[in-house]
Amino acid sequence: xxxxxxxxxxxxxxxxxxxxxxxxxxxxxxxxILDRDDGGIYLYVRxxxxxxxxxxxxxxxxxxxxxxxxxxxxxxxxxxYPEYDxxxxxxxxxxxxxxxxxxxxxxxxxxxxxxxxxxxxxxxxYLLEGDLLSDERRIFEELxxxxxxxxxxxxxxxxLSEMLYRxxxxxxxxxxxxxxxxxxxxxDTQLQxxxxxxxxSLLSATLKGNDSLxxxxxxxxxxxxxxxxxxxxxxxxxxxxLSTMSGxxxxxxxxxxxxxxxxxxHGDKLGEVMEWYDGYRFGNVDVYNPYSVMTYVSKGFIPxxxxxxxxxxxxxxxxxxxxxxxxxxxxxxxxxxxxxxxTLRDSMTYGDLRLSKAENLYTxxxxxxxxxxxxxxxxxxxxxxxxxxxxxxxxMLDEAVAIPDTIFERFNRAVAEGDAxxxxxxxxxxxxxxxxYEELEDExxxxxxxxxxxxxxxxxxxxxx
Numbered sequence: 001x002x003x004x005x006x007x008x009x010x011x012x013x014x015x016x017x018x019x020x021x022x023x024x025x026x027x028x029x030x031x032x033i034l035d036r037d038d039g040g041i042y043l044y045v046r047x048x049x050x051x052x053x054x055x056x057x058x059x060x061x062x063x064x065x066x067x068x069x070x071x072x073x074x075x076x077x078x079x080x081y082p083e084y085d086x087x088x089x090x091x092x093x094x095x096x097x098x099x100x101x102x103x104x105x106x107x108x109x110x111x112x113x114x115x116x117x118x119x120x121x122x123x124x125x126y127l128l129e130g131d132l133l134s135d136e137r138r139i140f141e142e143l144x145x146x147x148x149x150x151x152x153x154x155x156x157x158x159x160l161s162e163m164l165y166r167x168x169x170x171x172x173x174x175x176x177x178x179x180x181x182x183x184x185x186x187x188d189t190q191l192q193x194x195x196x197x198x199x200x201s202l203l204s205a206t207l208k209g210n211d212s213l214x215x216x217x218x219x220x221x222x223x224x225x226x227x228x229x230x231x232x233x234x235x236x237x238x239x240x241x242l243s244t245m246s247g248x249x250x251x252x253x254x255x256x257x258x259x260x261x262x263x264x265x266h267g268d269k270l271g272e273v274m275e276w277y278d279g280y281r282f283g284n285v286d287v288y289n290p291y292s293v294m295t296y297v298s299k300g301f302i303p304x305x306x307x308x309x310x311x312x313x314x315x316x317x318x319x320x321x322x323x324x325x326x327x328x329x330x331x332x333x334x335x336x337x338x339x340x341x342x343t344l345r346d347s348m349t350y351g352d353l354r355l356s357k358a359e360n361l362y363t364x365x366x367x368x369x370x371x372x373x374x375x376x377x378x379x380x381x382x383x384x385x386x387x388x389x390x391x392x393x394x395x396m397l398d399e400a401v402a403i404p405d406t407i408f409e410r411f412n413r414a415v416a417e418g419d420a421x422x423x424x425x426x427x428x429x430x431x432x433x434x435x436x437y438e439e440l441e442d443e444x445x446x447x448x449x450x451x452x453x454x455x456x457x458x459x460x461x462x463x464x465x
Contacts, residue, residue, distance in 0.1 A: 003264065006298040008291060013058040017072040022263070024256050024290070027078035029055055029249040030062050033217065034084055036237060036245070041207050041216045043179075043230075045223045045240040046250045046282070047369025049291035049307060052219040055249065056095070056177045059217055063173045064093040066123075091173045091214055092164040094120050094157060099178035102185040106194045109182055110150060113198075117156050118143040127163050136163055154201040161212035171214035174206060180220040183229070187315045187350060196350070200229045208233055221313065221368055223347045241366060241373065242344070242380075244283035251280055251287030260293065266301050276303045279385025281372050289369070292388060308392045313368045315353045319361045320396045327358040331397060332451040334371070335390065336461075339383040341376050411453045427453070 004022040016023050033042060046052050061072055068089040073079050096116055103109035121143055128140060139159055142148035148156070161172040183199060186192040207216050223240050230236055239246055252260070257278075261267045277292040295306040323331070330340045345352070345363045352360050362382055365371040370393060372385040384390050407429050414422035430449060 006294050008294050008298055010053055013054060013061045014067070014070065014072055016054075022260070022294075024252060024260070025076050026051065026055055026249050027058060027062070027073060027076045029246060030059065030078050030084060030087075031081055032246045032249065033059075033215075034087060037215075038087065039215055041218075041233065041236045043218045043220065043223070043236055043238045044246070044250075045220055045238065045367060047241075047367070048221055048313075049289070050250045050369065051290050052250065053097075053099070053177055056175050056217065056219055059173075060093055060095050060175055062088055063091050063215075065089050065091055065168065065170070066093070091170050092124070092168045093173045093175060094160055094164070095123075095175045095177075096120055096157070097177045099181045101182040103182065104191075106191055109191070109195055110153065110198070111146065112182075113202075114143060114146060114148060114153055117153065120157070121160060124160065124164060127167055130167055132163065150198070154198065155205045157202065157206040158210050158212070161206070161210055165212035172212055173214050174216040176203075176206075176216070176218045178220060179203070179218050179229070180222050183350070184222060185314055188318055188354070192350065196229060203229055204233070207236075222315075222364070223367060238347075241280075241282045241369075247281075247283030247285030248287070250282060250290075252290045252293055253285065253287055254278070257288050257293060260297065264297055266297075269301055272301075272303055274386075276387045279372050279383075279389075280369065281374060289386075289388070303387075305388050305391050307388055308395075313364070315350070316361075316364055316368055316370065317396060319353060319364065323358070323361055327361050329451055330358060330362065331393075332454070334382070334384050335394060335397065337384075339381045341379050341381050343378075344373065344380045344382075408453060415454065 002020075004020055007016055007021040011019070011021060013023075015021070033040070036042075044052065044055075061067055061070065062078070066089075070089070073088075078084065098113070098116060101109060101112040101116065103112055121140060125140075128137065136159065139148070139152065139156060142152065143156065157174065161174070164172050179199065183192060183195050186195055203218075207213065207218075223238055254274075257273060258267065258270060261269050261273065273288065273293060273296065277289045277296065278286070280287045280289065289307055292306045296303060299306075319327075320331075330342065333340050340362075342362045343359045344366060345359060348360060348363060353364065362371060366373045366380070366382060370384075370389055371382040373380045373382050375381075384393065407426050411423060411426035413419075414426060427450065430453065431446075
């Protein structure tokens with residue numbers, strides 16, 4: 001019997017189940033949600049490529065009335081809980097995928113959002129055959145011809161909810177994937193403020209005071225403060241990497257990785273996979289990077305930095321280039337293989353990120369998958385999870401450190417050779433011409449500069465101040 005095919009291309013849950021693709025069962029996410037509140041508004045924050053899109057596709061398959069009668073869930077864990085059968089394929093669903101709305105101008109951004117909302121409307125074009133009001137028919141036409149005013153675009157998902165509720169007699173489930181993609185990718189530009197304002201209007205109209213809404217499930221990478229895009233949504237339930245409710249629903253557990261490797265005949269590769277792709281902790285659960293594990297399998301069990309090729313987090317790259325000396329010191333300690341105990345924030349605004357404080361930097365690193373975290377009283381212990389992430393972060397630091405390459409190389413060569421005079425000369429060059437000069441106030445400040453210059457030695461030595 002032929003083995004199931006590995007999928008790394010973001011294929012929908014239904015296509016995976018119909019098309020003979022290997023699926024790691026995460027269907028108990030349905031139970032997690034319904035056990036909390038079957039009328040709730042949920043924001044699930046996880047790093048990119050950790051299964052958010054696959055999970056939202058699975059939720060669509062479970063709740064959407066259009067898929068009634070499917071057999072996709074047979075043999076999966078949620079099928080062992082018949083008490084949830086009444087929710088299965090019982091609701092009209094509006095599914096918005098916003099991961100491709102990144103744009104260089106506001107007009108281009110609105111056009112991409114309009115195109116995605118039009119796609120959602122087309123899924124329900126059967127409504128045109130029913131008893132619609134004239135302004136409702138006009139919305140279909142304006143979306144198709146791209147003549148819809150911005151104000152109407154903000155209200156369009158709510159209006160579609162109302163039409164679907166009236167047609168089906170059941171309230172609507174709204175699924176929004178990557179709500180923060182365009183905002184994050186426009187970080188530190190004038191465009192970002194306009195996108196935040198529009199997304200705030202869209203989310204508020206869709207999720208706040210929408211009597212046609214049964215439940216909403218939103219995914220993203222960043223947990224933004226409610227003062228931002230979620231202003232006024234006091235009933236939103238946030239599940240992040242620090243939450244304990246659904247830790248095992250994103251990423252692969254070790255048992256799941258063992259099963260994958262055994263299925264493809266390479267159970268002996270667990271140690272290698274652990275070194276490269278393990279080390280994340282979501283709530284109380286240790287997990288592996290799912291995209292990297294499946295790419296590793298599809299590439300013939302050859303390890304590599306596969307996650308690095310999926311796109312970085314622009315605010316993180318920016319913050320690495322603007323971090324203060326304390327941040328540099330913690331980064332160097334982490335890269336040396338030692339954990340650090342830090343304060344993390346529950347949520348942030350993009351304005352917070354521009355302050356370049358160490359706690360903001362490391363909160364973002366944790367949320368976006370670049371640091372492992374465990375509670376330590378009122379603080380958290382953070383560390384670099386694995387070999388893959390270490391390589392990505394070291395490249396970021398190399399690009400961010402404001403020390404000329406020639407001096408950096410001369411200094412590390414001198415350290416390796418024990419050449420004290422050359423060490424002193426290289427340090428003197430940095431101290432005489434450094435972008436950090438104004439921050440060199442005490443002995444600790446100078447230690448951090450030297451730690452940063454020793455970055456080239458951390459793969460061989462344990463370096464501490």
